[in-house]
Amino acid sequence: DAGVIQSPRHEVTEMGQEVTLRCKPISGHDYLFWYRQTMMRGLELLIYFNNNVPIDDSGMPEDRFSAKMPNASFSTLKIQPSEPRDSAVYFCASSLDRASSYEQYFGPGTRLTVT
Amino acid sequence: TQLLEQSPQFLSIQEGENLTVYCNSSSVFSSLQWYRQEPGEGPVLLVTVVTGGEVKKLKRLTFQFGDARKDSSLHITAAQTGDTGLYLCAGPRSNDYKLSFGAGTTVTVRA
Numbered sequence: 001d002a003g004v005i006q007s008p009r010h011e012v013t014e015m016g017q018e019v020t021l022r023c024k025p026i027s028g029h030d031y032l033f034w035y036r037q038t039m040m041r042g043l044e045l046l047i048y049f050n051n052n053v054p055i056d057d058s059g060m061p062e063d064r065f066s067a068k069m070p071n072a073s074f075s076t077l078k079i080q081p082s083e084p085r086d087s088a089v090y091f092c093a094s095s096l097d098r099a100s101s102y103e104q105y106f107g108p109g110t111r112l113t114v115t
Numbered sequence: 116t117q118l119l120e121q122s123p124q125f126l127s128i129q130e131g132e133n134l135t136v137y138c139n140s141s142s143v144f145s146s147l148q149w150y151r152q153e154p155g156e157g158p159v160l161l162v163t164v165v166t167g168g169e170v171k172k173l174k175r176l177t178f179q180f181g182d183a184r185k186d187s188s189l190h191i192t193a194a195q196t197g198d199t200g201l202y203l204c205a206g207p208r209s210n211d212y213k214l215s216f217g218a219g220t221t222v223t224v225r226a
Contacts (some may be wrong), residue, residue, distance in 0.1 A: 092185050
């Protein structure tokens, strides 16, 4: 089975531009998570979905960030406008809804550089 | 302040040596997970420990969950260069599906 797929793997953009990151979760997984990882702050949860519905977006840093999940096999994280401090690695992860199991499966990440 | 504190932050050892990484909290967790992340990749789940006092082995890796379910350790025997990576512990917060992650321990195994 294919794991979590993310695209692009690398993105370099100029400040003020719109950036869209994409994720395809593992088929059959009910939960999808977006994380941001930096050296300073480690791995931070931005938002997560259950059955395509956003459950908790308290980790989204600002209104410049938005996420959607139009169907069970696709999600996007959009930053508009982007700023240099948004430079980080963004991970998507998915999880199966199983009692007492919180195991998450991560994609390879998108390394975003905003100049 | 991290809910899960990992120590040490960095560890560099020679191939063949043993190492232990710790994950501690003042909170009780229903379970704890360990992930390994290699450069340029996402974290990969290694193990989940659920019962207080539980010990799980994965080849040369031994994972232990504290009796009070507030701490966990990862011990690697006879480390190999392939064990190099960032080791993260994580646990669920309350009853939702969000995970709290520790800051991680960067392990470097030198040939």
